[in-house]
Amino acid sequence: MIDNSCIAGDRSNPFLPEMMRIVRRFDLTSDVRFFQVRPTEASRALTLYYKPGTFMMVSNPGVGEAPLSISSTPSRPGLIEFCVRNVGHVTNSLFRMKENDEIGIRGPYGNGFPIETLKGRDLIIVMGGLGAAPLRSLLLYALDNRDDFGEIYLLHGAKNPHEMLFRKEFYDMMERDDLHCMLSVDKDDTGKWPAKVGLVTSLFKEIKHIDPKTTHAAICGPPVMYRFVLQELLKLKIPKHQILMNLERRMKCGVGKCGHCVVREVYTCLDGPVFSYWDVLNMKELIY
Amino acid sequence: MRILKLKKKDLKKFLESISSFGELWAPVKKGNRWAFQPTAPDNIDLDAGRTILPLKKFMVPQKFTMFKYNKEGYTPELSNIPSRIVFGAHPCDIAGLNILDKLFTENFPDPYYIERRKKTAIIGLSCLPDEFCFCNETGTDTVEEGFDLFLSETGTDFYLVWIGSSLGDDLMRMAENLFSEDIAFEDIQKFTNWKKERAKKFKVNIDLTGMPSIFELSLNSKIWDKIGERCLACGSCSMVCPTCNCYDVKDTVELRECKGERNRCWDSCTLHEYSLVAGGHNFRANRSDRLRLWYTHKLESFIGAYGKPSCVGCGRCLVTCPVDINAYTLAKTLREEEVFFK
Numbered sequence A: 001m002i003d004n005s006c007i008a009g010d011r012s013n014p015f016l017p018e019m020m021r022i023v024r025r026f027d028l029t030s031d032v033r034f035f036q037v038r039p040t041e042a043s044r045a046l047t048l049y050y051k052p053g054t055f056m057m058v059s060n061p062g063v064g065e066a067p068l069s070i071s072s073t074p075s076r077p078g079l080i081e082f083c084v085r086n087v088g089h090v091t092n093s094l095f096r097m098k099e100n101d102e103i104g105i106r107g108p109y110g111n112g113f114p115i116e117t118l119k120g121r122d123l124i125i126v127m128g129g130l131g132a133a134p135l136r137s138l139l140l141y142a143l144d145n146r147d148d149f150g151e152i153y154l155l156h157g158a159k160n161p162h163e164m165l166f167r168k169e170f171y172d173m174m175e176r177d178d179l180h181c182m183l184s185v186d187k188d189d190t191g192k193w194p195a196k197v198g199l200v201t202s203l204f205k206e207i208k209h210i211d212p213k214t215t216h217a218a219i220c221g222p223p224v225m226y227r228f229v230l231q232e233l234l235k236l237k238i239p240k241h242q243i244l245m246n247l248e249r250r251m252k253c254g255v256g257k258c259g260h261c262v263v264r265e266v267y268t269c270l271d272g273p274v275f276s277y278w279d280v281l282n283m284k285e286l287i288y
Numbered sequence B: 001m002r003i004l005k006l007k008k009k010d011l012k013k014f015l016e017s018i019s020s021f022g023e024l025w026a027p028v029k030k031g032n033r034w035a036f037q038p039t040a041p042d043n044i045d046l047d048a049g050r051t052i053l054p055l056k057k058f059m060v061p062q063k064f065t066m067f068k069y070n071k072e073g074y075t076p077e078l079s080n081i082p083s084r085i086v087f088g089a090h091p092c093d094i095a096g097l098n099i100l101d102k103l104f105t106e107n108f109p110d111p112y113y114i115e116r117r118k119k120t121a122i123i124g125l126s127c128l129p130d131e132f133c134f135c136n137e138t139g140t141d142t143v144e145e146g147f148d149l150f151l152s153e154t155g156t157d158f159y160l161v162w163i164g165s166s167l168g169d170d171l172m173r174m175a176e177n178l179f180s181e182d183i184a185f186e187d188i189q190k191f192t193n194w195k196k197e198r199a200k201k202f203k204v205n206i207d208l209t210g211m212p213s214i215f216e217l218s219l220n221s222k223i224w225d226k227i228g229e230r231c232l233a234c235g236s237c238s239m240v241c242p243t244c245n246c247y248d249v250k251d252t253v254e255l256r257e258c259k260g261e262r263n264r265c266w267d268s269c270t271l272h273e274y275s276l277v278a279g280g281h282n283f284r285a286n287r288s289d290r291l292r293l294w295y296t297h298k299l300e301s302f303i304g305a306y307g308k309p310s311c312v313g314c315g316r317c318l319v320t321c322p323v324d325i326n327a328y329t330l331a332k333t334l335r336e337e338e339v340f341f342k
């Protein structure tokens, strides 16, 4: 069960946001911005725990609230990080906010990745576009607890180098010998791209040292990515219930009340946003 | 549960003696329909049929303020929730509340719902079905819980009164002398006879057994397209259904000031914007998909999660939908017992 002491906001009112201060922000791509926030009450910073793959409801007073994946890792406590794509009302207003401004936060919500199950396993993390936001949390967590995991593969695809979230951070990871960091762009319009050019699916043939029975995969990206990536993972013989996907639905509450994220009897906000491919096959409407 | 007797002629006196608890709301006739309204005990229609809106309006108002905010942060608005007595709640509607109780009080309890639920005394009243009621099929023609007091007709000059909560007991004690405990064998007989007569009066013939499998099998049925073409996406079905609980959240700002409100208002999954996600991708762009969600939620999904349908057989969708999309026509069509959508 959820341990309430870690939850941001008033415990007796799950809708009440707690104010947090923006400490850093910069652009990741032309329309995605990175935000680092810290609870205004310093003592809260260290008690705020979350699992990779969970999300927070982020409020800008007077504008509204939006669910955002946590992009940081609980293994580096004190700060929470988000990647925000400017698509509408709330996200646009966040782009107008500066360092030291305050935003409201409540959460974490959702099931997150089954960290305990993943321990001792090989991991294949496949990200595209904004899918990097939740999966970076898992990746950093695994790297910070490196001995708990087997082989780790990171496959990250983008349209072009400018569109790749955290490209600098991931370039640096290509140097690591405890991680297979494989980056690709569909097209290199800079002429300076140091990694692969091609679709993210073309990276799969380089995955070699895994035992599919003890491998878990985690995918998050734009809807078009799923079909092709799933085919590749099935070719590798990864069991369907070991393929994890982070799904997106409209959410107004994050706590199983507003009904917006419901798919048949599943509340994406409580039972998800992480589902296995097996769940998805059994729930015809989970994707598309 | 304790059961007492109350003379019908003493009902008015009883309602007057508990008025200090809060404002009395009861079904009042509006044209040819009924609505829960603040009223004096004299104006209550004891033979009222289904009210236009169910009891959810007391626990989750159509629109209310969750927070006020200013530069310092958010402050919850929980202090001005009024105490009320809601008299004349029918069993199906109380069953609807019991379903909302699960949704709102389990997993991250909703303080707004809980506070209103606590401050609203529910006094149930038995009723007779009209041609649209089918609570007998959903197992909600009687309720065991969810009320503070429940008055049942006996076909004679007294009600049998169930005390369902400690608040109900307190209310009863405010006019204890009106109640009596001596219930004779004949009284029980009169009551069971009345129940038997009532059971004969149901006219809707709808079979809800095995609904989850039927939904699973007809997920890709053309019926959903046909229904989708008909639906006007007006949202009325969600407004009137006792167990529809979806809501939207909107912030308001006071002009040129850093303060305002966060409000919650009813929403319906039959409306277009409901499932839109970033980039304009709509998971349920078609009305047919949205209606499938609505009715799977009523007739199938809840059975999976809680072992019974979240439809309580109140018949409101039957009398409300302008194009006859409702629990009855849908169940009949999916069971292939009758074709409603050509």
Ligand SMILES: Cc1cc2nc3c(=O)[nH]c(=O)nc-3n(C[C@H](O)[C@H](O)[C@H](O)COP(=O)(O)OP(=O)(O)OC[C@H]3O[C@@H](n4cnc5c(N)ncnc54)[C@H](O)[C@@H]3O)c2cc1C
Binding pocket: A055, A064, A065, A066, A067, A068, A069, A070, A082, A083, A084, A085, A086, A087, A088, A089, A090, A091, A092, A130, A133, A134, A247, A248, A249, A250, A251, A252, A273, B275, B276, B277, B278, B279, B280, B281
């Ligand atoms: C679990 C989860 C995690 C998410 N993580 C991130 C993240 O890390 N970074 C990020 O930038 N975005 C993320 N999103 C999407 C983000 O929540 C929406 O983009 C945001 O709510 C849009 O709000 P808005 O007010 O800016 O847009 P609006 O003005 O409300 O609408 C603009 C567009 O966004 C769509 N939209 C509205 N609400 C949502 C919603 N809740 N989800 C998806 N689309 C919506 C609208 O249909 C419209 O097309 C996540 C969503 C979920 C459910």
Ligand code: SF4
Binding pocket: B240, B241, B242, B243, B298, B310, B311, B312, B313, B314, B315, B316, B317, B318, B326, B327
């Ligand atoms: S689905 Fe129709 S009959 Fe069933 S509870 Fe809702 S409004 Fe009443």
Ligand code: SF4
Binding pocket: B230, B231, B232, B233, B234, B235, B236, B237, B238, B270, B291, B320, B321, B322, B323, B324, B325
């Ligand atoms: S099903 Fe009927 S009541 Fe519901 S939205 Fe469609 S037309 Fe309106």
Ligand code: FES
Binding pocket: A250, A251, A252, A253, A254, A255, A256, A257, A258, A259, A260, A261, A262, A267, A268, A269, A270
């Ligand atoms: S987001 Fe409100 S129910 Fe899931």
